[in-house]
Each structure stands twice: as C-alpha cells, then as structure tokens.
Amino acid sequence: MSVGGAVRRVRAYGGQFLLLAVLTLVVTLLISGVPRLVNRLAEQGLRAQLNSEPAARRDVSYTSEFQTASPVDSVMADARARSEALAEQMPPRLRSAVEEQWFSVDVAPARLVGPDLAARKLLVDLSLRALPGVQQAGTLVEGAWPNETYVPGRPIEVALDVDVARKLNLRPGSKLHIGNATETGLTDVAPVVVAGLFRPVDPANGIWDGLPPLQRITEPLGDGEPLIVVGVVAESALNKRAAAGWSVRSDWRYRLGVDRIDARHLDQLIDGLQQMQRSKPSTLTLTQGVDVPLRAFAAQVNAARTLLAVIAAGVLATLAGLIVLAATLAIRRRRAEFVLLRARGGAATAGARRSLAESLLVVPIAAAVGWWLGTLFPGAPDPTAPYAAAAAVLVTLALPMATLAVPAGGAARRDLVRVRPSARRLTVEVSLLLLAGLAAVLLRRRGLTLGEVDPLLVSVPVLLAVAAAVLALRAYPWPLLLVSRLAARTRGSVAFLGTARAGRSAVAAPLVVVVLAIGTAAFCAVVAAGVGASRERAAEQIVPADAVIRGERFAPDTVDELGRLPGVQAVTRVLLESDERLAVDELGTDARVAQTAVLLVDGSGLDAVARESDVDLSVPAALRTARPEPGPLPAIVSPAVAADLAKAGLDHSAFISVQGQRYEFRVAGTEESFPLLSSNSGRFVILPWQALPARNTTPVPTSLLIAGDRLDQEALRQAGDQGQERYQNTGAVTGKDRPIRATVDTRAGVRRDLGNGGANGVLAFGFVVGAVGGTVLGLLAIAFTVLAGARARGQVLSRLRTLGLSRRQWRGLLLVELTPLVAVSVLTGALVGAVLPLLLNPVLGLSAFTSGMPVRVAFEPSLVAAVLALGAVALGFAVTVEALNNRRLRLGEVLRLGEES
Structure with missing residues (x-):
C-alpha cells in the first residue's frame, strides 16, 4: 500500500490510467470551459442586438410637465441636483449600466415672429433650451454662443443649428420677438436675437437626442399649425425666464452602455426597469424602450440555456458511462490480481484501497489540468467549481467501486446473458421504465422555468435513453436467436457462429452508453432541423x-x-x-x-x-x-x-x-x-x-x-x-x-436575420457541440463495447483459425457478430433522439428563435440517411478496433496463455 508501489502499478498499467485521466480531463474541461464560451457568445449576441438598435432606444428618461417655477428658485440648479438624485435612486444593477447622462430645461414653445421669418411666410414656435455641455458637443459655424452673463434689457440670445437656421432664413444678428400667440396678437413679448449658428461635432452624440430635437424642425401635425424649433440659451437667461413666470419643463436622460449590460443578469436589469416604473415620482413621466430588446434577447438566452442543459446532461451522462466502462475494463484485466490478494488473506477492501491510492495519483491531477484549461476559454466564468470538484471525487471513486464488484471466486464466463433475468434485475428494469415514464409525464404537466437547470429536465433524457437501452437489450436477442436457427440449416459456419455469439453477448452497460451518446447527437440534429424549418415558415409568414x-x-x-x-x-x-x-x-x-x-x-x-x-x-x-x-x-x-x-x-x-x-x-x-x-x-x-x-x-x-x-x-x-x-x-x-x-x-434576408441575430450563436454552439460530441463519444463507446468482449472473441477466433478458418471468413465472422450490436445501438439512440424533441419541444421555448412561430418537430428523411451513414461508419470503426486489438493480442498467444491472460 506504499506510494512507491502505487506509482509502479500506475506505470505498469499506464494505458488504462491514461484513458481514465483523459476522460477526467474532458469532464472538468467541459464543466469549466463551456459556461465561459456560452457567456461569451451571449455577450456577443447581446452587443450585436443592442448596436443594431438606435442608440436612443437605450435611454431611460424622466420628464416633468410644463409648469411655472417659483420666482426664487434656480431651475437649472434644481435640475442638476435632481439629476444626481434620480441616478442614486435607480436599482444597483441599472445604475451600474448607465454610461452617460444628460439633463436639460425647456421653456414652453411660444410664437416667434420677425422680418426674416415673414419673408418666407413661416409660422414658427420656438422652445428655449438650456443644455449643459452643448458648447463642448457643438462647433460654432458663425457668431458666438449665448452669453452666460445676464444683462437686464438685453434681448434673449439664442444659438441655432446651422441647417435649421438656413431653412428658417435666419442668421447671426437676426432680430425676432417671442410671445404667447392670441387672437389679437402676441402677449408677454420678449426680444430675441440669433447669437450664433452651430453644428454638432458628432451627430450621434446622445446629447442631441432630446425631444423636441435640436438638429431638425418638427413638422406640424395639421394644416395651419406652426413649425416647432428648439434653440439653445444660456442657463442664466433661462433662469430669468422661469422667474418671470414662463412655464418650464425638465428632462433627465440616462443612456445604458452596451458594454455595461451583462448578459448573465438581464432578468435583474429588466426587473430594475419595472421597479423604476412602479416607484417613479408621481410628478414625472418615465419613458424607456430598452426593455423590449432585452426581453426578446432574454427569452432567447433562456431557451438556449435550457436546451444546453439537456445537451449537457446527455454528454456528461455519456462521459460518466465511459468512465465506468474504462474502470470496469481496467479492473477486469486485473481480476486475477485482486482475487490473489484476497486469497492471501487481504481484507475485502484491500483491493479497493489499492485502487483508491492509484486513482489519487492520477485523477485529481487530470481534473486540475482540465479545470485550468477551461479557464483559458474566453468569457465570464460561472460558479461551477463545486460541480467540477464533485465530478473529480466521483471519478476518483470509480476504480475502487469497480474493484469491490470483482467476484471473490475464480474466473467465470461472462459472455452469456440469461434468457430469463433474475427477479432482482427484472424489478430494477421495470422500476426504471416506470420512473422514466413518470418523469416524462410530470415534466409535460408541470412545465419549467426557462433558463434554469431543472433536475427533472436534465434527468428525463437520461432516464428515457437508459429505458430504451434496457428494452433493446431485452428485445434484440430474440430475433437473433431465430436468425441463428435459420443459419444453422445453411451451409457454412460464419453466419451461424456470428449470429449465435451476437445473441449471447453481455453488452448491457456499453449499449446504454452508446444509446446515450447517439441519442444526444440525434436530438440535436432533429431539433436543429425543426428550428430551421420553423424559421422558413416564419420567413414565409413575414414575406x-x-x-x-x-x-x-x-x-x-x-x-x-x-x-x-x-x-x-x-x-x-x-x-x-x-x-x-x-x-x-x-x-x-x-x-x-x-x-x-x-x-x-x-x-x-x-x-x-x-x-x-x-x-x-x-x-x-x-x-x-x-x-x-x-x-x-x-x-x-x-x-x-x-x-x-x-x-x-x-x-x-x-x-x-x-x-x-x-x-x-x-x-x-x-x-x-x-x-x-x-x-x-x-x-x-x-x-x-x-x-x-x-x-x-x-x-x-x-x-x-x-x-x-x-x-x-x-x-x-x-x-x-x-x-x-x-x-x-x-x-x-x-x-x-x-x-x-x-x-x-x-x-431570404428575413430568413438570414432570423438565423443570425440575438442569441443564435449560443443555440448553434449547443447544436454543434451536442451533435459532434455525441457522435464522437458514441464511436468511443462502441470501441469500449468491442473491447469488452475482445478477449472472448479472440479465444474463439484462435480456435477457429486453428481449425482452418480463413482470414476472409474471420473478417466475415467479425462483421456478422458486430453488426447486430452496432445496429441496435445506433438505431435505438437515433429513435431516442427523434422521440425526445417531441416530448421536450413544448417546454423548451424555442419559438423565441423563430419570430414567435411555434417550432414543430417532424420526421426528417435526411435523418434516416444520417443514421445509416453513422451506422456504417460505426460498424467500420468497430471492425477496425477489433482487428487492431486482435493484432496486438496475437491470437495464437491468447490460445496458449488461457482465458484470463
């Protein structure tokens, strides 16, 4: 039980421990790295969606009504103080997302008259606006900015946008009058002079997005109505106008920064906007439109994360099955060692302690390396460290648990399956089938909350795949038995021996893993096809x-x-x-x-x-x-x-x-x-x-x-x-x-937009990872399935070769024996992958990716071709693995050394 002995055993069985380490590394790599990639893709999708919207869509605005201010108040000072107070009252998540803020005070529009306007017979109302920061955001073209020093009796100095002024026939020095229009003329008249003309340095600067706009003339709503124009005045002049009894209105705008909105906390941000709407002061009007794109994107992200949870459950369950198979194969090769250890007086847990010491030398290091590699992926991390630690502990215990399952007696044949299973096994299998059916019914009736990892949701696909594998295990030996009886009446031994051995193969655990892997890949393919077809229908509905x-x-x-x-x-x-x-x-x-x-x-x-x-x-x-x-x-x-x-x-x-x-x-x-x-x-x-x-x-x-x-x-x-x-x-x-x-x-453009915008990157990533990962892991599981019975097949082939079996017949025997196993595994997995979308589609919320069009999962003829191609590839891969393994074992030595060599 020394450390040196454990190190020597790890070196002696290096290939098996290397396989276990690689599987552990992959598990922790996925747990650490995939959430980062998902967050990265979600952030990119959110940035693209928000940048495609007008920048003013991200404004949160408070507006007061036009009212007369107190003569002793400074309306600009009050507006400045309230700007900071309103920002402080925002929910923390929303306040941290604010990138820029502005405030302004407007005087109610009043009739503007003058000779330059009369020359073009223009009917104009002018609104005076004091806007801090406008001199830095604009460049003077002519004249000067309004003087900040108030001089009694001096006309109100106004600065206008150069394009607006030219359309109104105004220029620096134009003398005008402003007042309230009545049937008899103007009242409360005040002189106005155009001090200067300016042009924005950056027209996209949010300071110009206030309403009514500074950069253009607001057209009248009906005949005989005036044009609305906004001019910039000094703060002191606006304070004096307000003190003189002119009605004023304040506006506070807060622009959310694209880079400050975290895709992981969209729900909190949307809740913050709702909270602001409920708690706003009664004297102010809150206007915002950013919640519309945020809600649409959040619905897509939540649906994508829910789908990723299903895919991740299938992939991780497949990896867990592969780890169990790897540990089982490793212990099976060392069965004689552990039996001898017990025969020499070792305790029942002696072998398990030995395996635990070996696992502790390999698994934690592999888990740490996998976790570290996952941290190198771009994107914000999720709190997945506890899951990685739990996975490392479970993998570490896989070898000791497999060792405890080693029979205390000598070697026995393990290539036979009872036609009548034991009552205990039958009870377990029936209970598993009932549990899978009950979980599926509960999921459909209860529904789920999108975006959350629901234990029932992630367990249903795994339970259904295992249940389908159990049914396949119970069903497929019977037709093989019939075929074997028919083959016994024909000439030649290849078909008879191949079907007989295929019907007696002990492949329970490997077949379950294959079904899990292929089912995950097929599920991704079917759902992706359904989403694509629904987008086509949505595009046809729009155009x-x-x-x-x-x-x-x-x-x-x-x-x-x-x-x-x-x-x-x-x-x-x-x-x-x-x-x-x-x-x-x-x-x-x-x-x-x-x-x-x-x-x-x-x-x-x-x-x-x-x-x-x-x-x-x-x-x-x-x-x-x-x-x-x-x-x-x-x-x-x-x-x-x-x-x-x-x-x-x-x-x-x-x-x-x-x-x-x-x-x-x-x-x-x-x-x-x-x-x-x-x-x-x-x-x-x-x-x-x-x-x-x-x-x-x-x-x-x-x-x-x-x-x-x-x-x-x-x-x-x-x-x-x-x-x-x-x-x-x-x-x-x-x-x-x-x-x-x-x-x-x-x-075509609408279809392209439906597939490219929003969180489609997250969805496509899930489909690719699930399809490719499921296929690769399925092939690896098939390799494990082949290796599980490789030694028994090697002994049979050695004897048959000694009796005169040709190389061509040997390959035919391999093909006949492996074809039923591969076919049942692939077809059962494909069937599970085709049925799962029908069960889960109503609760996945995928219509968020199809412009509200319900996603309909239907039979795809291409899936049949894909399954047949995958079956052919899997069969060729299985035969190749078997041939390479037999070449490595040397069939003659297998016969000489005995069963357990």
Missing part, C-alpha cells in the same frame, strides 16, 4: 413571396411598373390597415366589438406570386375564387372576430372601413393566422380585393409582393418610391410632404 415592398400608399400603376423590371415574374397588391372598427350598417353604426386589422388581398394574384416564389401558401378558396357580385363580400376572419360577430348576430352581414370606404362582408371561413400579419395578431378580417364593388374611389396598396429571380433590391426600392410620389402628386388632392421611403424585404 410570402420573394420580396415585399412596404410604404404608405402606392399608385395603382406601380404594379405594372414593377412587372417591367428585370427578373420580376409576378406582382400582386396588398392593403393592410390596423385598428379598424366593425359596423352594423353602411352608415357606420358601431357594432360594439373590439377593433380589428383589415387585409385586402387579390386572391388569385397572391396564389400566383406564392406559387412562383415556391412558398407553401394555401390561399382559401373564398379569397381565390371570389368575383364581383351583389351581396356581402366573402371574408376570412380570425376565430376571435368570428366569435364576436356570431355573438352579435353579424356573421352574415357586417361592415368595415377601408381607406374611407365601407364594405359589407360575411364570414366565409376562419384562420388562426395569415401571412403579412404579425404572429400575435388575434383579430383580423381578410377581404378579396378582386371582388370589391365599384366605388367613386378605389383602395390603393400599402404593400406589393414580388416573385422573381435575382431581384435588385435598390431597383425595387426606387420603383416603390416613385409609386408613392405618383400617388402623392396625382389626383384631385395632392400631398405636400414627401412620403416616407419605401422599404424592401426579401424572404
């Missing part, structure tokens, strides 16, 4: 064509113009309006039901575009075959709208407004969802455009669907903009404002 042009309103001839572009094969028009009210009659009597979205589609045109775009879209016959005829239009509605109409007795006749015209419709069918509508749209009415009755004015499209090859997005965008301009500038009434530019989305 049910090759491309879609969206805008405000397009001229009717835009369809013909698009049809002339190169590569365009078909075009159809679409009109979508949201929040329309249903009416009882043509006069517009409210039906007293909730608002709904209305979608107009040309049924035959939509069907043609979908067909040309290879989109799997079944246009309802009511929309496709509708024709102009008297009576209500046939409409497809959502179930919620159908229920409301039926309750109100309007399912056969109801009215809805479309671009100012009211159309009668009847319910011709219901659909849960329809393309071009959001996935969470639960209320909609779809009308056939080609069946609309003739009216004085006809609807115009708001979107255009295009089918074609090699479409030029810029050409499509230009055609859409021209169509919008023609609509604006033709007809009885023309618009004066340029419409918002048209946007072009392609189905």
Whole structure:
C-alpha cells in the first residue's frame, strides 16, 4: 500500500490510467470551459442586438410637465441636483449600466415672429433650451454662443443649428420677438436675437437626442399649425425666464452602455426597469424602450440555456458511462490480481484501497489540468467549481467501486446473458421504465422555468435513453436467436457462429452508453432541423413571396411598373390597415366589438406570386375564387372576430372601413393566422380585393409582393418610391410632404436575420457541440463495447483459425457478430433522439428563435440517411478496433496463455 508501489502499478498499467485521466480531463474541461464560451457568445449576441438598435432606444428618461417655477428658485440648479438624485435612486444593477447622462430645461414653445421669418411666410414656435455641455458637443459655424452673463434689457440670445437656421432664413444678428400667440396678437413679448449658428461635432452624440430635437424642425401635425424649433440659451437667461413666470419643463436622460449590460443578469436589469416604473415620482413621466430588446434577447438566452442543459446532461451522462466502462475494463484485466490478494488473506477492501491510492495519483491531477484549461476559454466564468470538484471525487471513486464488484471466486464466463433475468434485475428494469415514464409525464404537466437547470429536465433524457437501452437489450436477442436457427440449416459456419455469439453477448452497460451518446447527437440534429424549418415558415409568414415592398400608399400603376423590371415574374397588391372598427350598417353604426386589422388581398394574384416564389401558401378558396357580385363580400376572419360577430348576430352581414370606404362582408371561413400579419395578431378580417364593388374611389396598396429571380433590391426600392410620389402628386388632392421611403424585404434576408441575430450563436454552439460530441463519444463507446468482449472473441477466433478458418471468413465472422450490436445501438439512440424533441419541444421555448412561430418537430428523411451513414461508419470503426486489438493480442498467444491472460 506504499506510494512507491502505487506509482509502479500506475506505470505498469499506464494505458488504462491514461484513458481514465483523459476522460477526467474532458469532464472538468467541459464543466469549466463551456459556461465561459456560452457567456461569451451571449455577450456577443447581446452587443450585436443592442448596436443594431438606435442608440436612443437605450435611454431611460424622466420628464416633468410644463409648469411655472417659483420666482426664487434656480431651475437649472434644481435640475442638476435632481439629476444626481434620480441616478442614486435607480436599482444597483441599472445604475451600474448607465454610461452617460444628460439633463436639460425647456421653456414652453411660444410664437416667434420677425422680418426674416415673414419673408418666407413661416409660422414658427420656438422652445428655449438650456443644455449643459452643448458648447463642448457643438462647433460654432458663425457668431458666438449665448452669453452666460445676464444683462437686464438685453434681448434673449439664442444659438441655432446651422441647417435649421438656413431653412428658417435666419442668421447671426437676426432680430425676432417671442410671445404667447392670441387672437389679437402676441402677449408677454420678449426680444430675441440669433447669437450664433452651430453644428454638432458628432451627430450621434446622445446629447442631441432630446425631444423636441435640436438638429431638425418638427413638422406640424395639421394644416395651419406652426413649425416647432428648439434653440439653445444660456442657463442664466433661462433662469430669468422661469422667474418671470414662463412655464418650464425638465428632462433627465440616462443612456445604458452596451458594454455595461451583462448578459448573465438581464432578468435583474429588466426587473430594475419595472421597479423604476412602479416607484417613479408621481410628478414625472418615465419613458424607456430598452426593455423590449432585452426581453426578446432574454427569452432567447433562456431557451438556449435550457436546451444546453439537456445537451449537457446527455454528454456528461455519456462521459460518466465511459468512465465506468474504462474502470470496469481496467479492473477486469486485473481480476486475477485482486482475487490473489484476497486469497492471501487481504481484507475485502484491500483491493479497493489499492485502487483508491492509484486513482489519487492520477485523477485529481487530470481534473486540475482540465479545470485550468477551461479557464483559458474566453468569457465570464460561472460558479461551477463545486460541480467540477464533485465530478473529480466521483471519478476518483470509480476504480475502487469497480474493484469491490470483482467476484471473490475464480474466473467465470461472462459472455452469456440469461434468457430469463433474475427477479432482482427484472424489478430494477421495470422500476426504471416506470420512473422514466413518470418523469416524462410530470415534466409535460408541470412545465419549467426557462433558463434554469431543472433536475427533472436534465434527468428525463437520461432516464428515457437508459429505458430504451434496457428494452433493446431485452428485445434484440430474440430475433437473433431465430436468425441463428435459420443459419444453422445453411451451409457454412460464419453466419451461424456470428449470429449465435451476437445473441449471447453481455453488452448491457456499453449499449446504454452508446444509446446515450447517439441519442444526444440525434436530438440535436432533429431539433436543429425543426428550428430551421420553423424559421422558413416564419420567413414565409413575414414575406410570402420573394420580396415585399412596404410604404404608405402606392399608385395603382406601380404594379405594372414593377412587372417591367428585370427578373420580376409576378406582382400582386396588398392593403393592410390596423385598428379598424366593425359596423352594423353602411352608415357606420358601431357594432360594439373590439377593433380589428383589415387585409385586402387579390386572391388569385397572391396564389400566383406564392406559387412562383415556391412558398407553401394555401390561399382559401373564398379569397381565390371570389368575383364581383351583389351581396356581402366573402371574408376570412380570425376565430376571435368570428366569435364576436356570431355573438352579435353579424356573421352574415357586417361592415368595415377601408381607406374611407365601407364594405359589407360575411364570414366565409376562419384562420388562426395569415401571412403579412404579425404572429400575435388575434383579430383580423381578410377581404378579396378582386371582388370589391365599384366605388367613386378605389383602395390603393400599402404593400406589393414580388416573385422573381435575382431581384435588385435598390431597383425595387426606387420603383416603390416613385409609386408613392405618383400617388402623392396625382389626383384631385395632392400631398405636400414627401412620403416616407419605401422599404424592401426579401424572404431570404428575413430568413438570414432570423438565423443570425440575438442569441443564435449560443443555440448553434449547443447544436454543434451536442451533435459532434455525441457522435464522437458514441464511436468511443462502441470501441469500449468491442473491447469488452475482445478477449472472448479472440479465444474463439484462435480456435477457429486453428481449425482452418480463413482470414476472409474471420473478417466475415467479425462483421456478422458486430453488426447486430452496432445496429441496435445506433438505431435505438437515433429513435431516442427523434422521440425526445417531441416530448421536450413544448417546454423548451424555442419559438423565441423563430419570430414567435411555434417550432414543430417532424420526421426528417435526411435523418434516416444520417443514421445509416453513422451506422456504417460505426460498424467500420468497430471492425477496425477489433482487428487492431486482435493484432496486438496475437491470437495464437491468447490460445496458449488461457482465458484470463
């Protein structure tokens, strides 16, 4: 029991201990390194998602109402003090994420008049703003900044953005007056002079993102309304205006830094935003939009982490099985040593103590090296040290426990399996099957919290794989027995001997490990295929064509113009309006039901575009075959709208407004969802455009669907903009404002965005690690399975070679014996991997990666090909391992030295 003796035994059995050390290293490496990689990928995904959003989306803003300040107060000093107080009141996680902060005080907009404005007949309201730091963020182009020294009787000095000033015909020195506009003129008039013009040093600087903006003119909402302009004044001037009774409003903005948001603590950050909303002062309005992208990303990360927990459970369970197999093989080779030790008077635990001493020399060092290598991976660490320590302890105890299982008697044949298992073993197996079934039912009924490592979730895949392996062990010897009997009646001994030995092989533990490994790889492949197919459906739901042009309103001839572009094969028009009210009659009597979205589609045109775009879209016959005829239009509605109409007795006749015209419709069918509508749209009415009755004015499209090859997005965008301009500038009434530019989305681009954004990197990493790791570990488990019976097969082959078995027959015998084992292992694992997604998919939350589209896991023909290819590779690998092992053992020496050599 000396240390020197343990060292000598480790050197003597170096190969076995090296294998155990490598497996230990891999386990602790995964425990230490994989969480770091996952955190790194999550951080990268979060940075990319936040950077793709406008920077102002990360602002948390407090705004007060316009009110008259106390004459003795300094509004700027109060705003500065409150800026720090509001920051201190933030939750700690949110306060640490604040990167920049600004505050400003605005005077309520008042009418601005002057000769320069009158020259262009401009109606302008000016808001005065004091903004600390503006002189450092802007560069003077002309004139000077407003003087900070207040001089009674001097006009209010204002600095304007240079582009804004030129549009208003203003320049340094322009003399103006500001006051409250009334029907009789201006009241409370004060002189104003333009002191200087500035240009931002960095237009993306958050100091310019306050509302109303400093860098542009705010257009009026209606006819006869003034333009809104913001000018910069000195703090002293604004304090005097506030003291004079002018209404002021304060604004405090805090911008969250992209690099300061930790992907591991998104839930705490979102909770902090909710807490701020609940605890905000009643006199302030809190505005923030950062929680929307954070919630979307958190949902993806939580779903990815849940899936990774399932994959990690399979991989680690496979590694644990390999460690058990390695320890069993090592002890089996030394069985005679431990039996002799007991025969010489050693205690029952003498062999276990010897194995423990040997393990302590190898396993802790390997575990420490694996942990250290894991710390070299990029990314923030997780508190996984206790798990690594527990794994090291369990691996260290693997050899001693295997030693205690060595039979005290002499050697006995271990290549036979009883046709009738013992009552104890049968009880264990039945209990295992019942436990696996019960766990699966509980998981489906109870559900789980995404993002957390649920013990039930990680145990169900392992239990089901073990249960499937047990069933396979009990089932597969029977068909082999039948085949062996049939082979006994044929000429030749290869088929008979091979099937007979395959039916008697003792492969319980190795087969379980193979099923675990292959099941994990198949699970990843099936789920990845399901997510990919669901993304395709989501892209088709968003863009049910090759491309879609969206805008405000397009001229009717835009369809013909698009049809002339190169590569365009078909075009159809679409009109979508949201929040329309249903009416009882043509006069517009409210039906007293909730608002709904209305979608107009040309049924035959939509069907043609979908067909040309290879989109799997079944246009309802009511929309496709509708024709102009008297009576209500046939409409497809959502179930919620159908229920409301039926309750109100309007399912056969109801009215809805479309671009100012009211159309009668009847319910011709219901659909849960329809393309071009959001996935969470639960209320909609779809009308056939080609069946609309003739009216004085006809609807115009708001979107255009295009089918074609090699479409030029810029050409499509230009055609859409021209169509919008023609609509604006033709007809009885023309618009004066340029419409918002048209946007072009392609189905391929939407599909690409769904697969690249957010936490997709974490998801893809889990799929790759699970598929590759499961396959590699499965092949390694098959090698263990082959080595477990290698010596017995070597003895049989030695005798048969002595009796005249040729080398070709020997290879055939190996192939016949190993094929059933490999086939059962791979097929059972593949079956487990295909069934697990059906069981776990409802609780994994993978719809976060498919734009809300439910992930449907279905049979994939490619999986069959992959399983067959994997089976062929596994069989070839098994035969190669067996051949190399027989060459190393030398079959003649196996026969001479005896069974336990």
